[in-house]
Amino acid sequence: MSAIADVARLAGVAKATASRALSGHGYVSAETRDKVIAAAREIGYVASPNAASLVTGRTQNVGVIIPFISRWFFGEVLESLEQALLVQGYDMTLYNLPPASPERDRVFDFFLARKRFDGIISVGVALSEQEVDHLHRLGRPLVGIGGPIRGVPTIEIDDVASARLATEHLLSLGHRDIVHVGGSQIDEMDFHVHSNRLRGFQAAMVAAGLSVSGCFYAAEFTMPGGYERGLALLGDPRRRPTAIFAASDEIAFGLILAARELGIRVPTELSVIGIDGHPHAEMFRLTTLVQYPRAQGELAVRILLAELGTRGGAAESTVLPTSLVIRASTSAPRARPH
């Protein structure tokens, strides 16, 4: 209700002076500044961000596009984004865009077109060429988490190398009969994550002189997804591998549950390794390649805000490290009864 004009009147100065005093831009004597601030406090003045952004073009808000909320990686990223933005005085508009959302076009054409944000962070969304163009035309900086996006600084882990490392861990333990359970590139448009992890797996296998044919099984990227796949895969003792590289910890958990249910001992009869560093990994004693989604979120915010500061300082893409944490879900294979 109270406008800056009221503050100015109460402090006995002009609107312009009050604005300068409160925003800290331009010359104001210490004395008047105090007077204005006191007046503002007295009537409980809060600046209208609408009016301010109308003229400055700055909204102090960042838009976030994300395909999932409840999956661990995404939830974690979201929390860290929110946190980091809050500290910097930005709030966050959330656009949840599941892979096959019917609202997808509306989000781009209507919501994002309103430009009620200073920048966008896109988390694990596979953007079409057209959508990338669309975003570029908005004239707002864009930072991506995951996957390369044309002309956009992104933050990611090296999926190929991480998958390779995970597979090599199994190989180094002496496993030869290894299977990869991961996401399918077709039904989930979850970027290149799936295909990159598959490629890393295959690279490691081939380098070890092993065949990769028939070594990949698709699963939904969830614990039940891993569980279902595990029951089907491990049910037949003759075709059972000695080790599985799961593309995510949640899949790995499901596989472990399936194994337990079938009376297969982990790791004695079956080794399992995942990727993520999910907080439940400790409970499942899962060996995994941990990535740090919170670090990715924080870095994304830092890069975006830096780009907001220096118009056009095109930042480069960053690859964040992963680290192998060995727990009790992997061991050397049992001597095979031949």
Added chain:
Amino acid sequence: MSAIADVARLAGVAKATASRALSGHGYVSAETRDKVIAAAREIGYVASPNAASLVTGRTQNVGVIIPFISRWFFGEVLESLEQALLVQGYDMTLYNLPPASPERDRVFDFFLARKRFDGIISVGVALSEQEVDHLHRLGRPLVGIGGPIRGVPTIEIDDVASARLATEHLLSLGHRDIVHVGGSQIDEMDFHVHSNRLRGFQAAMVAAGLSVSGCFYAAEFTMPGGYERGLALLGDPRRRPTAIFAASDEIAFGLILAARELGIRVPTELSVIGIDGHPHAEMFRLTTLVQYPRAQGELAVRILLAELGTRGGAAESTVLPTSLVIRASTSAPRARPH
């Protein structure tokens, strides 16, 4: 870049007419309307929401305050809120406010004070009296999910009745030695959920003529929380109950894992029931009282928008139903070796 003035000029009308044509308010001939719309389309005009809300006071945005993102219930609510708001042309500003957040005051004093939303939905946040007053003073409608909030329409399930029902299910199977594992009221300020579920449990026990002393154990509201508690609780065979009522499915999952690890058969030696209807319940074959967070989210949006339509139409609180889904984690207790 293109403003409504450009559209007006191109269409050969006044700004006022262009505004009326595009917004649909006031008299415009069909002919001029078409002309204006064509002109707008031609130059790719998108109205500036800032300018509009500056004068109308409406932002087409709703603020959501939520303490967790990755816990199932909250993630689910969040997704449904986002979805429902999107359909109605609203976008959503997210304020993640973990129980002991150092940013808590800042969110209320700074971010919420900016009033960049038409209304607020508060999900499972225990608001202090002062905070409730603060929100009321903003003059924006507020809808709560969970727990009673003074002077605010809320949506909730009947926690007492649901807990009672869950406990009665165990009692009706013949269990007498039942324990409740739930959240502690102290370390997590997660509203009255914890205490209400505990009360429902106690009511059922007392009604069955059983003692409730020593029948409650606190656990973190997560799977590892349940797991840890399970190991501790079930480790000693002499003190082991025949059934556990877990305050959430995630806790129940943890308990089941702990039981399996200790070689305790579920449900033969131990029955477990939860509350939630978590998607993993099927996999764990968990008997549970399912609630419908998505329905809660949708209803919250409906109520909020209704209140935005008719200023002051103080809606009442709604209690949504829960339903018992019986799976294979509960059965009659084994005849006890006495």
Added chain:
DNA sequence: ACCAAGTCTGGAACCGGTTCCATGAAGGCC
């Protein structure tokens, strides 16, 4: 034929800030 009500349009004020520009006072330097 006249007046009232309804329809259509343009001009101008307004929402609440920021910022450009002009004016004036004070301090530093030759």
Added chain:
DNA sequence: GGCCTTCATGGAACCGGTTCCAGACTTGGT
């Protein structure tokens, strides 16, 4: 002492829409 620079402040334009108001033109009822 005169002049330039820096600091301090007020007036006014402006951001991009919406809405009030006045005027003009139709239509219809009596």
